[in-house]
Amino acid sequence: MILVTGATGTTGSEVVRQLAARGAKVRALTRDPARAQVPAGVETVRADYADPDSLAAAMAGVGAAYLVCPPGPGAAHDTALVAAARAAGVRRLVKLSAIGTDDPGTGPTVAWHGVGERVVRDSGAEWTVLRPSSFASNTLAWAAAVGRGEPVPNMTADGASGVIDPHDIAAVAVRALLDAGHAGRTYTLTGPAAISVPDQVAVLAEVLGRPLTVRGLTPDETRDFLRTAYGIAESGVEDVLTGIAYLRDGRNATVTEDVREVLGRPARTFEQWAEDHKEAFGTG
Template identity: 90%
Template sequence: MDRMILVTGATGTTGSEVVRQLTARGEKVRALTRDPQRARMPAGVEVAGGDYADPDSLAAAMTGVTAAYLVCPPGPGAAHDTALVAAARAAGVRRLVKLSAIGSDDPATGPTVAWHGAGERAVRDSGAEWTVLRPSSFATNTLAWAAAVRRGEPVPNMTADGASGVIDPRDIAEVAVRALLDAGHAGRTYTLTGPAAISVPDQVAVLAAVLGRPLTVRNLSQDETRGFLRTAYGIDESGMEDVLTGIAYVRDGRNATVTEDAPRVLGRPARTFQEWAEDHKEAFLTG
């Protein structure tokens, strides 16, 4: 039987990279997206339209699929994960890889992260081979600073000196690809981090060195943090308190976890934040 891999969230940060890496390996890929007309995919990728709230679209997307990468926005009851798992089970999908989040098993992270736990349980109970990925903070989150950096303004800091094991999403995607293709990762939960715990001021110092000019940091008040979340990330008031709980978790130093899971899977060190910054410095340069 030919292998067909479904990638959900295929236009997102990790999903697009999973698609790219799979196609580079010559794998058959089906990309699930809500708006196929706007999706820009590598040559040979089959694009499927679908929505978590439309079971028929998910059933069609899962037809003939042997493995699936599941990316779902967290939400009460893990409805999105449940819908995807139900469609996968009905279609006989043999292998599922779920993107979760670090701390999904710690209630102190707040509901936004903890909701992933229900999705993890759905995947584990699916009857398929499963792998759960719990990445730490994405290096790409710092792109939210780009406008301020280009204008020469201080970088907004919501987490004071709290450090996280910031990880390059390319490494998350590469772990996902290994898990999608190789049976040796079945039944494993990987906590994925970069090689060091790094705070926002530390990241800004690295970025300043990469750009070759000084950068400053400004710690945001609670009200300023709310405003930044609204404008930079589109967080509305209904989800604001949950996100603030997660920010406090980092600010209090509780997210400084560093693991060897990524290096063990990849057979090489995880990329540093400096490597990511070198590869993406154009985003922070003035025109």
């Protein structure tokens, strides 16, 4: 049995789908199983990171687990999951972290993932850590503006990132969950090239077949966009702004071959992701 936490999220839902397609026994952890849409044969279980009893029940009989935790001081969520996994005898853990956890310049939000990584490495189980770069799916926050024919909001100027399709993150996670050859590895997962927001908009315009423009956001506009488009609470905005400055300064332009190493094929391009999701941006 493989437990997938964050099972209705961006990577978790894809991990569930890919595991189910391989015929694996999958248990999807969610706060509201009644609302979870999972493939046939996937078990759903209600659990909350703050409820040890629910985590114990979710981990029962599990051999491997995919850990998705929102970052926070002290890595309390990672600690709770790992404690439940250890008590249940879970043999293999795969943690979703973030690129740059070992660089103080990324800010506290990313650094908290680093604390969670240490918890997983000290768990006594086989472990694999995934450090993805910026998700291609983050651009879905532009959909409303694109649909209205408005300029795409740009918080990072010309700073480029190794933007990755979440499908590839999930595919690497699935390999690490199923195969023993990834124990003790930390993979930095990126797309095949570093690409800026203006470059992504140009690709999206080509895919949609219509012109798109970009508008740089002022600091105040950036704060508002983080709150409205991403739902970030006021208390967390300044931490996120530190990470945005990191991107804007071009310090996230790292590109690796880790996806190719694990999957035996190149990482998917942003254009491929955009083709798969163009309906979200409208076709008019």
